[in-house]
Amino acid sequence: MKDYAHIGRSVLRREGRAKLTGAALFTDDLKIEGLLYGATVRSREPRGRIKGIHFEEGFPWEEFIIVTARDIPGKNVVAHLQQDQPCLADGVINHAEEAIVLLAHPDPLRVQDARARVRVDVEPLPTVLSIEESLACDPVIWGQDNVFKTILITKGDPDGARVKGHFQLEATYRTGAQEQLYIEPNAMIGEATAEGVLVRGSMQCPYYVHHALHEMFHLPLEKIRVVQVETGGGFGGKEDYPSMLACHVALLSWKAGGRPVKIAYDREEDMACTTKRHPSRTRIRSAFGADGTLLALDVELILDGGAYMTLSPVVLSRAAIHASGPYRCSNLRVHAQALATNTPPHGAFRGFGAPQSLFAIERHMDEAAQHLGLDPAELRRRNLLHTGDAMATGQIMRDEVDLVALMDRALTEIRYAEKRASYPTLNAGDDPVKRGVGFSVFMHGGGFTGSAESTLNSVVALEGTAGGRVRVLAASTEMGQGANTVFTQVAAEALQAPVDLIEVVPPDTALVPNSGPTVASRTTQVVGKLVLDAGLAMRKTLLEAGLLADGDVAAAIRTYVARHGALRTESRYQKPDFVEWDDATYRGDAYATYAWACYAADLRVDLVTYETQVADFVAVQEVGRVLNPTLAAGQIEGGVAQGIGWGLNEEVIWRQGSMANHQMSNYLMATAADLPRIRVFFEERPYAYGPGGAKGLGELPMDGPASALLNGVQHALGLVPRQVPLTPEVLMDLVEGA
Amino acid sequence: MRGQPSLCDVLTPQSLQEALSLRVAHPEARPLAGGTDLMVPFAAGRLPDRLFLNLWGLEELRGITVSDGEVTCGALTLFREIAVHPLMQREFPNLVRSAKVTGALAIQSRGSLGGNIANGSPAADTPPSLLVYGSELQLTSLRGSRWVPYADFHTGYKRSLLAPDELITLIRLARLGDGGFHYFRKVGTRQAQAISKVSLAAWARTGNGQIQELRIALGSVAPMPIRARGAEKALLGRSVTNPPLDAALEALQADISPIDDLRSSAQFRRKVAGNLLADMLRGLVSA
Ligand SMILES: Cc1cc2nc3c(=O)[nH]c(=O)nc-3n(C[C@H](O)[C@H](O)[C@H](O)COP(=O)(O)OP(=O)(O)OC[C@H]3O[C@@H](n4cnc5c(N)ncnc54)[C@H](O)[C@@H]3O)c2cc1C
Secondary structure (H helix, E strand, C coil): CCCCCCCCCCCCCCCHHHHHHCCCCEHHHCCCCCCEEEEEEECCCCCEEEEEEEECCCCCHHHCEEECHHHCCCCCCCCCCCCCCCCCCCCEECCCCCEEEEEEECCHHHHHHHHCCEEEEEEECCCCCCHHHHHCCCCCCCCCCCEEEEEEEEECCHHHHHHHCCEEEEEEEEECCCCCCCCCCCEEEEEEECCEEEEEECCCCHHHHHHHHHHHHCCCHHHEEEEECECCCCCCCCCCHHHHHHHHHHHHHHHCCCCCEEEECCHHHHHHHCCCCCCEEEEEEEEECCCCCEEEEEEEEEEECCCCCCCHHHHHHHHHHCCCCCECCCEEEEEEEEECCCCCCCCCCCCCCHHHHHHHHHHHHHHHHHHHCCCHHHHHHCCECCCCCECCCECECCCCCCHHHHHHHHHHHHCHHHHHHHHHHHHCCCCCEEEEEEEEEEEEECCCCCCHHHHHCCEEEEEECCCCCEEEECCCCCCCCCHHHHHHHHHHHHHCCCHHHEEECCCECCCCCCCCCCCCCCHHHHHHHHHHHHHHHHHHHHHHCCCCCCCCHHHHHHHHHHHHCCEEEEEECCCCCCCCEECCCCEECCCCCEEEEEEEEEEEEECCCCEEEEEEEEEEEECECCCCHHHHHHHHHHHHHHHHHHHHCCCCCEECCEECCCCCCCCCCCCHHHCCCEEEEEECCCCCCCHHHECCCCCHHHHCHHHHHHHHHHHHHCCCCCEECCCHHHHHHHHCCC | CCCCHHHCEEECCCCHHHHHHHHHHCCCCEEECCCCCCHHHHHCCCCCCCEEEECCCCHHHCCEEECCCEEEEECCCEHHHHHCCHHHHHHCHHHHHHHHCCCCHHHHCCCEHHHHHHCCCCCCCHHHHHHHCCCEEEEEECCEEEEEEHHHHEEECCEECCCCCCEEEEEEEECCCCCCEEEEEEECCCCCCCCCCEEEEEEEEEECCEEEEEEEEEECCCCCCEECHHHHHHHCCCECCCCCHHHHHHHHHHHCCCCCCCCCCHHHHHHHHHHHHHHHHHHHHHC
16 A cells, blocks of 8 residues: 555544643633523424413513524524424424424523423324334324335345245344434524624534525525534534524524524433434345345335434435345345434434444344354355445445455454354353354445435635645534544645644634535545645645745745735545436445445343343454544444444433433443443555545444344344344343243 | 522531531421432432532541441441442442442542432442341431431331431441352443442351341332342241242242333343342352
8 A cells, every 4th residue: 555644644633632631612611792591492292283382470581582483584494405394393393302482591590490481382183103103194294194205226026036035034123213422412602683693513514504594594695604613522413403503592692682692402401302313124025045145135124204304315315225235136125214203303323324224134144044054154255245246226346345354354353253153052051141242244335325425516625824834624524533633634645744734724604615514424535535636736736836846835835825825725526437326216326435344243141131241342344545543443443332332222212202211321321331342453445536545434333233243142042133222121021032 | 400509508517516406407408418319400400409408528427437346337438438448348248349330430439328328219229238238327316316227217219217307327237257148239231320220139148058147138129229028038048059949039029019110121120130039049059
């Protein structure tokens, strides 16, 4: 591989020192003159008609700013794909925790007190609280049939091939909702008058927020400014929800004559009302030949989208495309639907649909192996994709990745063969602690699906300053994942400059071009490439001006800016030539490239407590060139931790369409004490269209752990778990045959 | 935060005597020790109390004292102090284990034994250990002090013998000597920061192949921490190597009355309580 000065090195996190010392200021830390504190009055009922809003008598309401749907100057929507979600419920309620009234006051405690003194009278309406009820249209709560979106992917003759198969298997898999649990709950500050709207806060996608404010206020685009403040994690949870919160603070400020208004959710409110991972139900019907060849796959995948469409169709698309896993299969049908229920809308969460469908296929493969009398590794060996094979959408796999070798590396690291053979004997003894080893093989498409990267048309700019520094201008946000650092490395590499010369400007829609949302594992792979190109263009400009003779980039920039007044280069997304996609037929190159992985877990299931502990975890992945090994390994470890949580203990308990356990004490996210050492290995095959050869990797590690764990449980107990989280309660039922 | 500090007042006595006087003068003042229980509902805006009696500075309530026959812990003894105490580790390992699995280090360094008891949660982690060690509580008011067996202290869900003018001042444990069998296990589904779904503590002494002494107590399976007297009875005097497991399990099911809640189900609690009992007996055989 090519040797670089900055790429491939663990350059320290750019904002690390400020975060470590507490100098970094998050939204709730900002001291603002004349600030009002906002609060939200929400529905308790999952569905109903608003009959009246009552403000407790004798309470000094004149001290408060009060906003209802009637105060909205433009359209009462939070604009996403469709305009079905109101900013404030008006007349009807479609889910619990739906915002109805906004309050603001100079005293943050007074406003909390006041919130309890607003009573909303609601006439309940019949509800849809599960995938089954939604399918049954009992009742219809959205559109004609509760269906947000249907996707069909077909290839060959799945029905014909299925009946011809030597062996057929049908099974249904379920996954639960999951809360992102970023460290910093959602927080936003708004200042709004007819002269202009300024919103600052914690977010992943400044231009999504910009768009939502534009639709709601009906103000010209240039009058709206959105600034990202230091953001304490997102994981997708700050992809669409911040648009809602931004509208709320801006509305309160509008009504308060432009005084700044802040809403910073506490943990309980954040957990109860913001988006979570879509619950899913996937039925797989498969057929295999006598030799274990996968002959046919028929997948029926359903996502619970919650009460409004938000991003569900896009999540569904990624789920559907990943549904057949990393396998060759000539006869295939994926029928995928996102349905409405009366719960808060489900949204983006690391993996974005892929964890759900990959969980199902990777469990299914282990079940099939057991029936076929093959080792799960052998079954995969016979079916894994090879370079040049056709994937589900007809996409030809271009990545030069040897998936069998990738799998074997993980299996060697975990000592799979030895454990696979010895554990059954050990488990036959009296010890109630049973051992198992399991793994999964999977992939994650980098960047937006299909033609969406072209539609986004992302732009990045680089600017030289009079002082000889370089500013990276992009809307991509740093939220703890390392975007600043990676952009710095890439820009420095392109310019052949030291990293200290580079400064990544905090996203501000008044300053930065739209490089698209910070989602879909696209920031390094897609936007990083634009940073690289803009950097190369700047270097070319300096070279052509004859200023780089001695290699001193800072001096060259200073001279250039002194002579010409400014130095700015831009680059715009261009799709790789080979990418062809047809959205109508779902055929073609769904993603320009994929990251590939095999994750393996060695685990213990305690039949006294039905608790599962992971003793060892190996994560092997091919992600193109690794730009920053420390940050990359951190992403993998964090994603695996989230995957283990989703697989074992993170259960959202729904009561009447609202999250009953919206506290850290009863929503059991894994602690450091619950996690094994996560051993991370990279295979690096530079990807021609990524900066320095990099592909996206942020979401990948969420896709594999859950199925690897449950495959290990199948090995340990000989039982067939089909749902996550596999809580002790669920496992007890399985073990006791309930 | 939804609690309203500006609406609250804190009384901070300088001595136990003063605290007891304030208890009489302000019966509505809620005793505040480490605050690790109280702060959670306070921050959520769910704590009705407006006046607090701050015990944190009372030296009289601190410290672990060892004498020949017993060990006494001040009500303000922290989990951490118990966890690192050499004699406690040797003679009361269940209590040490329960202290070590309470919350995590921060909570262990702030939460008190007295608070754990007074809070009255059926899920609290030290009570089962305190029950099997036959501990006693000293309850003190201006009227004087009285000792009550801890086993009698809780009278129902969040109800106890503590009179409105009293404070818990001391917790006393009779030293049991060597040679006993100690068992404690908490099932919280998370290795730290977990509220117990079920917990079981046991202490036993065996001789001549028989279970000669046995105390079993459980958390999270009844409105309060309880002794499993039926299960104890089924096992006392019986063979260590071949105890009547089925009878003991059946008796245990009658001892407990778990419920479904956000953390788990009654069914799970029943099943796992039985599993823990069987696990304890397996340990007893191999001890
Ligand atoms: C994150 C977290 C994790 C936790 N994990 C666990 C756990 O794993 N296991 C567990 O058992 N508990 C746990 N707890 C609960 C809590 O830490 C314990 O119950 C602790 O012992 C309470 O002690 P404290 O001194 O903080 O009590 P406080 O909160 O100050 O008081 C608790 C109650 O006791 C009363 N009180 C306190 N002292 C006296 C006294 N001397 N006389 C009379 N009344 C008194 C108070 O009025 C109040 O009603 C956890 C709490 C948190 C916040």
